[in-house]
Amino acid sequence: MASLHCSPSIHKSFFVNSLPQRLRGRFVCCRAGISFLVRAEQAHGSSGNGQACSSEDRLGRRQLLAGSSFITWISLADMNSMSFAAESKKGFLSVTDKTDGYSFLYPFGWQEVVIDGQDKVFKDVIEPLESVSVNLIPTSKEDIRDFGPPQQVAETLIKKVLAPSNQKTKLIEASEHEVDGKAYYTFEFVAQAPNYTRHALSTIAVSNGKFYTLTTGANERRWEKMKDKLRTVVDSFTISNV
Numbered sequence: 001m002a003s004l005h006c007s008p009s010i011h012k013s014f015f016v017n018s019l020p021q022r023l024r025g026r027f028v029c030c031r032a033g034i035s036f037l038v039r040a041e042q043a044h045g046s047s048g049n050g051q052a053c054s055s056e057d058r059l060g061r062r063q064l065l066a067g068s069s070f071i072t073w074i075s076l077a078d079m080n081s082m083s084f085a086a087e088s089k090k091g092f093l094s095v096t097d098k099t100d101g102y103s104f105l106y107p108f109g110w111q112e113v114v115i116d117g118q119d120k121v122f123k124d125v126i127e128p129l130e131s132v133s134v135n136l137i138p139t140s141k142e143d144i145r146d147f148g149p150p151q152q153v154a155e156t157l158i159k160k161v162l163a164p165s166n167q168k169t170k171l172i173e174a175s176e177h178e179v180d181g182k183a184y185y186t187f188e189f190v191a192q193a194p195n196y197t198r199h200a201l202s203t204i205a206v207s208n209g210k211f212y213t214l215t216t217g218a219n220e221r222r223w224e225k226m227k228d229k230l231r232t233v234v235d236s237f238t239i240s241n242v
Contacts, residue, residue, distance in 0.1 A: 080159055094234065095120065097134075100242035101208050106132050107229050129198050130226060132216040132233050135161075139211040144183050144204055150174035154187035154206070162202065162215060164193035179238055182207060188222065199223040202233045209241050 011126040088106060096103040099232040101121065107130075110122040115133070123131035147153045163169045174187035186203040198219030214237045 068083065074096070074117060086149065089228070089232070089236075092236075094236075095122075099242065100136060100210065101240045102212060102214075103235035103236075103238055103240070104132070104134070105233055107233070127219065127222065129219040130198065130222070132214065135213045135215075137211040137213070138209060139206060140155050140209070141206050141211070144174075144206045144211075145184055146206070150185040150187065151154070153185055154202070157202070157204065157213070158187075158189050158191070161213070162195075162200070168192040182239060184237075197219070200226075201230050203234045203237050205239050207239045212237075212239055 008121045009016060013206070091108050092105040093108055094103060094105050097120065106122045107124075110124050110131070113119050113121050113123055117135065118133045119136050120134040121131060133237040141147065148156075151171065151174045155171050158169050158171060159165075169189060171192045172188040172190065174185060176183060176185055178184070184203050184205045186201070188199075188201050191198045191200065197220035198217050199220045200215055202213060204211065204213050206212070214234065216233045217229060
């Protein structure tokens with residue numbers, strides 16, 4: 001089997017359970033702006049002395065309301081234009097990386113975090129083992145099948161990259177499918193640590209001179225509850241040419 005050139009930092013970072021959350025300043029500003037405009041409208045909705053408002057006051061309020069509605073609409077449109085805020089399936093949000101050429105869905109409520117060695121990570125803040133991560137490794141190969149059959153590639157990747165060497169791993173199944181003529185391998189596995197077992201799904205593909213790996217999973221005790229969501233995440237992963 002062809003060698004998988006993997007960064008050592010991936011081994012160290014994959015199972016990190018807690019890191020500071022990255023703030024989404026733009027999104028917060030939009031929401032804060034909308035809230036401010038609503039309060040401004042309410043504050044100007046009645047005169048301070050209880051007397052009838054003049055025609056100038058009414059005109060001013062109409063202009064304020066019109067301007068506020070327009071700015072609110074612009075803010076909402078701006079929010080919807082951001083890839084992580086575009087809800088494309090009930091209960092999920094989508095993220096698109098146009099630079100590296102991939103997209104996927106993740107469950108609503110998961111937060112983006114920064115982990116060294118990973119290109120993109122979202123996780124549940126209460127259940128840290130419930131997460132999805134995307135990793136990119138440069139490769140000269142042009143197809144995932146150049147590395148070998150699904151089961152062989154999956155076993156190698158699990159042992160060398162997706163689980164620390166001191167964890168006991170087991171590959172449950174591996175399969176191949178195509179999307180728009182591009183081959184993907186998808187596999188299910190468990191990784192057993194001393195105090196927990198993680199049940200995970202991964203999908204891998206090669207394109208744009210990169211080896212793409214998306215992995216999602218959950219604590220074994222929550223697998224039955226989460227498995228359908230996690231399979232939606234894995235099935236949603238697609239790569240485009242850049």
